[in-house]
Amino acid sequence: MTIYQHFRPEEHEFIDKVLGWKQIVESQYAPKLTDFLDPREQKIVQSIVGNHGEISVSFFGGTEQAERKRALIFPEYFSPEEGDFNLILFEVTYPKKFIVLEHRNVLGSLMGLGLRREKYGDILADGDCFQFFVTNEIKDYVKMNLDQIGRASITLEEKPLHEAVQTKEIWRERMITTSSLRLDTILSSFTHQSRQKVQNQIKSGLVKVNWTTVEETSFECDEGDVISVRGIGRSRIMSVNGKTKKEKWRITIGTMN
Incomplete structure (x- = not known):
């Protein structure tokens, strides 16, 4: 089993980049500071680098509540401080x-x-x-x-x-049921739009999953995914709660208040 099997195919290029950053820190025994990463990218970096062993990672984006953060990958002798994130x-x-x-x-x-x-x-x-x-x-x-x-x-x-101005995200949660975890199906359920209209939005490049434009209507969503539709707003799949007796998925969706 390779590390790529834990991630989506479209994330493999970024995984290669993270492995390269880790290798640089290991070979040079010096810290590596990245550009700003979105939350999904931060999660991937955390999964690959972790904080177990000789190499660790820390994130900071200016405030503790920041969504976009820089990652600092560093060897065990290094103790990161706020100023190191530049x-x-x-x-x-x-x-x-x-x-x-x-x-x-x-x-x-x-x-x-x-x-x-x-x-x-x-x-x-x-x-x-x-x-x-x-x-x-x-x-x-x-x-x-x-x-x-x-x-x-x-x-x-x-x-x-x-x-820095203090902002706070408030998610309003509700339960929906869908026939599948396809992007078009989930979008149709929680935006109360027809499947046809949602598919047109996706194909037109108006929909992002985890901050990346997705134009494939059959894209398979997962727990934790953040879905944004231009002109409508952002939602998050808070949890996938199994199936009903009629074999429909029960999903908890969070929408920005």
């Missing part, structure tokens, strides 16, 4: 009386700088206050080039990490 927190200053910004505006402008999503951490919002995390190595580039978000002229102010 994170920068920017706060957006803009004319709040005249302009309304949304999360998608901030993300869109960041992606418009030509850098990969992995260089950016969480985007935090508290009313009309927006902050975001970046890796230290791109902070000067971002500060020099990001001067507009949407129609708003903006400036960026670097803040200490402890001044």
Whole structure:
């Protein structure tokens, strides 16, 4: 049995990358810091590296509640501290009386700088206050080039990490039943849309599972998967609770409040 059998085929490329990071730490006996990883990628890194033996891993994304975090893979002699993750927190200053910004505006402008999503951490919002995390190595580039978000002229102010806006995810859980664990079947059940409409959304690239676009309607979902549909929102499969007497799956779905 190989390590790949524990993961989905589309994750094998990332697994190769993680094995490479681990090998570098083992051969150089020095810590390796990654870019920002989504929660699924963090779980894979934790599974492969673990914290048993000569190599360990720690995660940090600027706050304890962060969704996107950098991984620090390190040998046993090393004791990681917050500063080792090389994170920068920017706060957006803009004319709040005249302009309304949304999360998608901030993300869109960041992606418009030509850098990969992995260089950016969480985007935090508290009313009309927006902050975001970046890796230290791109902070000067971002500060020099990001001067507009949407129609708003903006400036960026670097803040200490402890001044990060506190956000909290609240999931509202409910039980659904489906005939299978296929993506289109589950989506149809909890969004109350027809199977045909859901399949069109999937094929059009509007659906992500674990932060990765999935265009295969028969994609097999599993416990813990996070499913997001553009324009609808995000849900998580909290648990798969077995089958009913009529051979339908009982699933607990969490939706963002």
